[in-house]
Amino acid sequence: MADLNVAAIEKYRNNFLKEVEANVEEGEWVKMCMQCGVCSGSCPLGSAWDHPPQELFMMIRAGKREEVLTSDSMWMCTSCYNCVVRCPRGLPITHIMHGLASYALRLGLAPKNQPTRKFAVLFWENLVKTGRVNELKLGLNLYFMNGFIEGIKTALGMQKIGLGMWKTKRMSPMEFFGGHGCKDAKGLQAILKKAREIEDAKRQKFNS
Amino acid sequence: MAKKEYSFYPGCSSQKGASASNYQTSVDAMCDTLDIQLNEIPDWNCCSASIGYAEGGELPRIALTARNLALSEQANPGQDVVATCAACWLSTRESKDRLLEDSQLMKETNEALAQAGLKVQANQKIRHMVEVLIEDFGYDELGAKVTKPLEGIKIAGYVGCQTNRPFGIDGESFENPMYLDKLVETMGGEPLEAYDKKVQCCGGALAFSEPEKSQAMIKDIIESAYDHGAEMIVTPCPVCQMNTEVYQEHINKKYNTKFNMPVVYYSTLMSVAYGKGYKESGLDGQIIRAKKLEEISKR
Numbered sequence: 001m002a003d004l005n006v007a008a009i010e011k012y013r014n015n016f017l018k019e020v021e022a023n024v025e026e027g028e029w030v031k032m033c034m035q036c037g038v039c040s041g042s043c044p045l046g047s048a049w050d051h052p053p054q055e056l057f058m059m060i061r062a063g064k065r066e067e068v069l070t071s072d073s074m075w076m077c078t079s080c081y082n083c084v085v086r087c088p089r090g091l092p093i094t095h096i097m098h099g100l101a102s103y104a105l106r107l108g109l110a111p112k113n114q115p116t117r118k119f120a121v122l123f124w125e126n127l128v129k130t131g132r133v134n135e136l137k138l139g140l141n142l143y144f145m146n147g148f149i150e151g152i153k154t155a156l157g158m159q160k161i162g163l164g165m166w167k168t169k170r171m172s173p174m175e176f177f178g179g180h181g182c183k184d185a186k187g188l189q190a191i192l193k194k195a196r197e198i199e200d201a202k203r204q205k206f207n208s
Numbered sequence: 209m210a211k212k213e214y215s216f217y218p219g220c221s222s223q224k225g226a227s228a229s230n231y232q233t234s235v236d237a238m239c240d241t242l243d244i245q246l247n248e249i250p251d252w253n254c255c256s257a258s259i260g261y262a263e264g265g266e267l268p269r270i271a272l273t274a275r276n277l278a279l280s281e282q283a284n285p286g287q288d289v290v291a292t293c294a295a296c297w298l299s300t301r302e303s304k305d306r307l308l309e310d311s312q313l314m315k316e317t318n319e320a321l322a323q324a325g326l327k328v329q330a331n332q333k334i335r336h337m338v339e340v341l342i343e344d345f346g347y348d349e350l351g352a353k354v355t356k357p358l359e360g361i362k363i364a365g366y367v368g369c370q371t372n373r374p375f376g377i378d379g380e381s382f383e384n385p386m387y388l389d390k391l392v393e394t395m396g397g398e399p400l401e402a403y404d405k406k407v408q409c410c411g412g413a414l415a416f417s418e419p420e421k422s423q424a425m426i427k428d429i430i431e432s433a434y435d436h437g438a439e440m441i442v443t444p445c446p447v448c449q450m451n452t453e454v455y456q457e458h459i460n461k462k463y464n465t466k467f468n469m470p471v472v473y474y475s476t477l478m479s480v481a482y483g484k485g486y487k488e489s490g491l492d493g494q495i496i497r498a499k500k501l502e503e504i505s506k507r
Binding site: 044045078082086101106110115116121160164168170172188190192 | 225227316369373411413416417425
């Protein structure tokens with residue numbers, strides 16, 4: 001998607017706000033931020049953000065494209081919606097954060113080793129395979145997402161939790177060999193493929 | 209009273225052998241007493257929760273939930289869609305709202321759905337099970353079915369995030385929702401009066417990717433329950449339940465605490481109060497056993 005990134009830079013040159021409005025989910029709301037900071041103060045992981053939402057909104061308007069899109073910050077969103085219900089201007093902040101993260105990922109700018117980025121991609125890939133999340137495989141993939149040695153360490157650390165889940169029948173080893181899924185997983189995949197095509201085509205149009 | 213019917217979206221975690229299968233067990237028991245018939249949406253799919261957005265993007269994510277709605281319209285026409293999982297409810301309701309307010313999005317979504325011969329109108333109401341209980345039954349009616357009141361148990365009503373925000377339950381405040389406390393009281397239990405962490409985030413999906421940050425929040429949720437004298441925590445959300453139950457040992461190691469707090473669902477409490485047995489109430493799904501409820505269920 002590096003091409004998409006180059007095309008976007010060319011097209012919007014000095015206007016990152018316009019780029020966000022055209023390409024980021026709910027991005028047209030960014031200009032409405034009045035910099036009160038309630039979102040930043042309401043965020044449960046606020047202290048973990050290099051740039052809390054209010055700051056990201058200002059940076060977008062100031063054209064700090066690279067700093068925003070390569071930031072780790074929006075990946076700290078837990079989707080608690082505190083900011084959304086408290087924002088005096090009614091900005092759908094959670095969705096804008098999701099949108100920024102997703103756009104950065106599409107452009108190839110999201111930080112490579114960001115754990116939530118990795119987990120989010122694993123989650124989507126997992127659900128698309130059968131139409132339903134396979135919790136066992138998702139868990140195993142998660143343990144090993146930072147390499148084999150790390151994975152063994154994590155798996156050992158989680159052993160007791162896994163055992164507890166298994167004993168109470170809240171985890172099934174059978175999920176490893178297939179398990180639950182949609183009968184029409186193929187139909188679902190066709191829907192998602194088409195939806196992705198439509199979304200990409202719209203971005204191409206904006207960017208050409 | 210006539211049987212009430214709903215189009216049911218159970219969600220991935222409620223399936224057999226999945227992390228909230230005990231939630232489903234207790235929901236079934238509760239619905240049996242209340243004479244609720246849940247008509248499962250045939251071949252439903254995952255909603256992508258609040259983590260699928262990054263790779264999924266906007267339209268694929270909405271198409272995902274739209275497929276469920278299209279299947280529901282086909283199989284259970286005219287019935288409200290009911291979800292028990294907070295994330296399932298939130299994603300579905302959000303998609304429905306977006307589809308109805310944006311005709312272009314509706315057009316594109318239907319273009320995608322046509323790949324599998326489906327079409328969505330998104331004209332059904334999307335509700336959480338808790339809304340069904342409060343709005344279609346009401347506390348008095350729910351209380352009338354209690355045969356084994358949960359006398360003398362102090363229970364912390366941990367509402368969490370996604371059944372509370374951004375939609376919430378009608379008539380409740382985002383900052384201090386009371387419905388869980390009222391449900392506890394209706395079942396004969398004793399709600400905490402000043403549980404300050406009742407709407408604190410548990411980290412949600414970030415419990416997996418940012419375990420240390422999330423466990424610090426989970427610690428506060430459990431500690432506050434202890435500080436206010438709770439013997440167990442009750443929650444309406446599968447992610448809240450799992451996060452606050454399974455990491456207690458990790459937290460004990462790291463923070464030198466001695467947490468051993470059972471975390472149950474509202475439907476677990478209700479099943480026990482309605483006289484259902486240990487297994488029917490999903491009590492065998494507790495990693496940290498809810499002994500006080502076990503005693504009542506055996507009476």
